[in-house]
């Protein structure tokens with residue numbers, strides 16, 4: 407049993423602390439019925455323009471590095487255990503998406519599922535909201551990119567096969583031993599590789615997301631992860647540097663890091679700070695995924711060298727020629 411543990415919410419004027427032992431956490435599911443729009447349009451200098459769909463808020467997978475934790479703070483929850491145990495299901499998601507696409511289909515070139523939660527959090531097995539939205543994408547013939555850490559995605563192969571779909575698996579660690587300190591409740595890397603194999607066997611394009619790279623921790627595993635994913639059918643890959651946008655997410659990450667890896671924590675923290683110019687938090691969206699040191703250049707070179715050697719294509723999220731063409735919208739929920 408875990409105790410509730412959340413850093414102060416920067417969107418709240420006041421912060422309260424528990425007197426004595428904090429209460430135990432418990433899984434709570436909230437149903438959101440007032441959803442008005444399912445497509446979030448965003449633009450950032452490093453990722454370009456994006457059209458993102460999320461059927462859930464919060465994620466039980468609980469990756470300690472997850473940047474989506476800050477979106478939970480925006481709706482009044484905490485970025486720590488609240489993010490992992492208080493889930494919101496947008497129960498009208500497929501219907502809202504369908505109505506939205508009736509009006510906007512011509513302006514939506516593709517949809518990405520992920521980034522504010524995993525589209526295949528365990529409650530998706532019952533709610534089937536991501537599945538419902540994929541069915542809508544099939545009706546409107548919209549290409550999709552689905553990024554997940556869950557083998558539950560294989561349930562929807564029947565729909566994904568009919569779509570122009572790329573399924574991305576986020577696998578930044580090779581083994582349970584290296585994954586667990588950062589991905590406490592996520593299906594094991596082995597389970598994700600097996601799911602990848604199943605998706606690729608259906609002729610669906612599979613991408614490996616080696617994200618995040620935590621310098622000084624998992625960069626050594628890059629060649630092996632690329633090799634294994636290629637053997638499991640991945641044909642595209644990308645990687646990104648671990649990044650933090652808010653102090654609260656940084657605080658939670660460092661706390662868990664010190665609990666899980668006490669002898670390595672200081673080194674990892676210093677390496678991340680080295681890449682970000684002395685702070686854990688990037689100063690701009692341009693710097694979010696850009697390390698500053700020679701070591702980072704070496705990590706990128708190793709990634710690209712093995713990509714080429716193994717015959718990967720680079721996964722390009724940004725469409726050429728349309729950078730700067732949409733207004734910036736940072737929140738992805």
Ligand code: SF4
Pocket residue numbers: 465466467468469472473474521522523524555
């Ligand atoms: S699976 Fe994705 S959304 Fe869920 S906690 Fe991990 S990084 Fe965040």
